[in-house]
Amino acid sequence: MFSPSRSSTRVSRDNDTAVITLSMDSTCDLCEGEETPLCVKYCACGARKVSR
Amino acid sequence: MKPHGYAGRILRVDLTEGRITEEPTIRYAERYVGGRGVNARILFDELSPSVKPLDPENMLLFGVGPLVGTLSPFCSRVSIDTKSPFTGGVGSANCGGHLGAEMKYAGYDNLVVTGRAENPVYLWLSDGEAELVDAGGLWGKTTWDTERAIRSSRNDNEVRVIGIGPAGENQVKSACIISDRAKAAGGSGVGAVMGSKNLKAVATRGILPVTVAEPERFIEAVDSARRKIEQFPKAKLYREDGYYGVESVYGSPAWEAGFRPVRNGQDDYWDPEKIKRVAGDTIKPYRKKILACFGCPVGCMPWMVVPDGPYKVEGEGWWNNSSNSFCTRVDCDDPEAAIKAHLLTNQLGLDGDNASVVIGWAFECYEKGLLTEEDTDGLELTWGNHDAVISLLEKLAYREGFGGFLADGVKAAAERLGGGSDEFAVHIKGQDSVDGIRVSKGWGFGVVTSPAAGRHLRGAIHSFSPERFLSYDSVPWMVYMQEQYKAILDMTGTCLYNNGLLSWETEASGHAAHHLAELTSSLTGMNLDVERFTRMGLQVHNLEKAFNTLHGGFTRRDDYPPKRYWEEPVKSGPYAGERIDHEKWEHMLDEYYGLHGWDLETGWQTRETLVSLGLTDVADRLEAAGRLP
Ligand code: SF4
Numbered sequence: 001m002f003s004p005s006r007s008s009t010r011v012s013r014d015n016d017t018a019v020i021t022l023s024m025d026s027t028c029d030l031c032e033g034e035e036t037p038l039c040v041k042y043c044a045c046g047a048r049k050v051s052r
Numbered sequence: 053m054k055p056h057g058y059a060g061r062i063l064r065v066d067l068t069e070g071r072i073t074e075e076p077t078i079r080y081a082e083r084y085v086g087g088r089g090v091n092a093r094i095l096f097d098e099l100s101p102s103v104k105p106l107d108p109e110n111m112l113l114f115g116v117g118p119l120v121g122t123l124s125p126f127c128s129r130v131s132i133d134t135k136s137p138f139t140g141g142v143g144s145a146n147c148g149g150h151l152g153a154e155m156k157y158a159g160y161d162n163l164v165v166t167g168r169a170e171n172p173v174y175l176w177l178s179d180g181e182a183e184l185v186d187a188g189g190l191w192g193k194t195t196w197d198t199e200r201a202i203r204s205s206r207n208d209n210e211v212r213v214i215g216i217g218p219a220g221e222n223q224v225k226s227a228c229i230i231s232d233r234a235k236a237a238g239g240s241g242v243g244a245v246m247g248s249k250n251l252k253a254v255a256t257r258g259i260l261p262v263t264v265a266e267p268e269r270f271i272e273a274v275d276s277a278r279r280k281i282e283q284f285p286k287a288k289l290y291r292e293d294g295y296y297g298v299e300s301v302y303g304s305p306a307w308e309a310g311f312r313p314v315r316n317g318q319d320d321y322w323d324p325e326k327i328k329r330v331a332g333d334t335i336k337p338y339r340k341k342i343l344a345c346f347g348c349p350v351g352c353m354p355w356m357v358v359p360d361g362p363y364k365v366e367g368e369g370w371w372n373n374s375s376n377s378f379c380t381r382v383d384c385d386d387p388e389a390a391i392k393a394h395l396l397t398n399q400l401g402l403d404g405d406n407a408s409v410v411i412g413w414a415f416e417c418y419e420k421g422l423l424t425e426e427d428t429d430g431l432e433l434t435w436g437n438h439d440a441v442i443s444l445l446e447k448l449a450y451r452e453g454f455g456g457f458l459a460d461g462v463k464a465a466a467e468r469l470g471g472g473s474d475e476f477a478v479h480i481k482g483q484d485s486v487d488g489i490r491v492s493k494g495w496g497f498g499v500v501t502s503p504a505a506g507r508h509l510r511g512a513i514h515s516f517s518p519e520r521f522l523s524y525d526s527v528p529w530m531v532y533m534q535e536q537y538k539a540i541l542d543m544t545g546t547c548l549y550n551n552g553l554l555s556w557e558t559e560a561s562g563h564a565a566h567h568l569a570e571l572t573s574s575l576t577g578m579n580l581d582v583e584r585f586t587r588m589g590l591q592v593h594n595l596e597k598a599f600n601t602l603h604g605g606f607t608r609r610d611d612y613p614p615k616r617y618w619e620e621p622v623k624s625g626p627y628a629g630e631r632i633d634h635e636k637w638e639h640m641l642d643e644y645y646g647l648h649g650w651d652l653e654t655g656w657q658t659r660e661t662l663v664s665l666g667l668t669d670v671a672d673r674l675e676a677a678g679r680l681p
Binding site for chain 2: 003
């Protein structure tokens, strides 16, 4: 299922400046149990990374 | 239960009555999938030929396909369909951005808008609720200010807005509908229709889910499509250069091979020194960022900044055609003025392709002495006068002075002016057409035969090698195939570049169709293979063709190129002398109609063909109107 209500992260863009902001809420557990967080694996632009 | 892959609902809005109703998407989805497919069926079924494009009874449909809002690559597109004020036939436009996904998360696959609101309104969609909101305070605003105002009033910077600017409000025929401030659903006068309804915008926000029929198979299909895209060397160029990087992608033929008509199509070849002043490397420093639509693994949207000077501006946009519309067509080689002109069209809600045709025509009338400064509000319309272009864009959008004379398109303007100006009024089926068609035969044939009239986003063939684009061979077959692939892209909500990146050449588009069939099947649970899917594409194409026959009265005669391109050869450059061979064009039409199973003499569909496509009811309507051969 694709559901923004279940997402722990948000990407938004300021259309006046083209500045892109990524935010995460406290429900994000980096997809515990997965080798890579799914949002990183499936980020269409390959922009998301995890730095531990 | 709502079907997998869909929001599940079609929203119907009667603006005259202020009535909002819903119906299940599944009623149409099984046969027409979504997006343009569903729009085309509803439009054909429900719109009477007696309704004029700017009458309240005309319909304006927005549709997203099942892949929109999922992980499927390039799944951002919204199809907008109506009866075109240019042609009286089908009007069809399409844009990317983030609106489509948000509309789906808000709970709707398609919107069917009819009627005319007494006062300006915008449509607010959120989590399964729809509401008409007073837009009196938005009327008169640019598309950028409209988005700012709606976001601010909702206190939410992630609201997605699609709407019209002053051009649409004033029912200028070249008005488009702009999403996310930059993505233009251009052509077919869709913005004028929206303006005629007093509908300023559609704004959406939602968090409703889209379910998947077979999640593992779908993820596998996504991975497979993405691997294919990654392997494609041109994907990297798109990503690094943005859309104007098409020069790196296509190479010099994009300039030389007649894709960008010069001085209103007097020639198809531009002075190389001028090209240098507006080509990729000159434009590149103005591009500060590359942006992407929802779910796009490539990103082709440049964020342009002209930091100071008279053309100071900042915003998203500059496409391949910008250097056609605001450079070659009017012989302007100032990159900053051209960027300004492009971003101004986004703000005013003008389609640059359409608008630049009537402006280019006015310049040529001025050159020939058919117009003087007395007619043009004092503007000197000499080739290369980019300030005059910018002024005319403003005047056009507001129907101010000479802009009002141009606002109904080049055909109407030439009819009013006379003096032989129709000889160089470049339109196809009545719609201003920006595309060059004399050199690349596959591109030209696709543009001219498009049901959306003179637009390249139907059957036009994307081939950039001279041995291919000069040839008439196989053109009808390639256009016929490309029409079907483009239809399934629009039915699923996928960007055309997906087609290009997965396969590129038209013959190989079957690979892209294979990926789309697998993605759509695993998402929705429909059992689609390439053959079934492309046949559905053919049905949609035939619905639009039938709409054109019924409403626009088009015949074979309307599948001829505009007079200028039919009569005049290219004047200079490597393809000097290149022209459309009349006999070969007729042969192409015969072959193309034959492939479709249409009548060679009239160009109309036959009962046999329509019945074989499961469109018996369409044949019945055409017969009742005396439009079956
Ligand atoms: S290729 Fe460009 S237009 Fe197409 S989805 Fe990506 S960013 Fe949007």
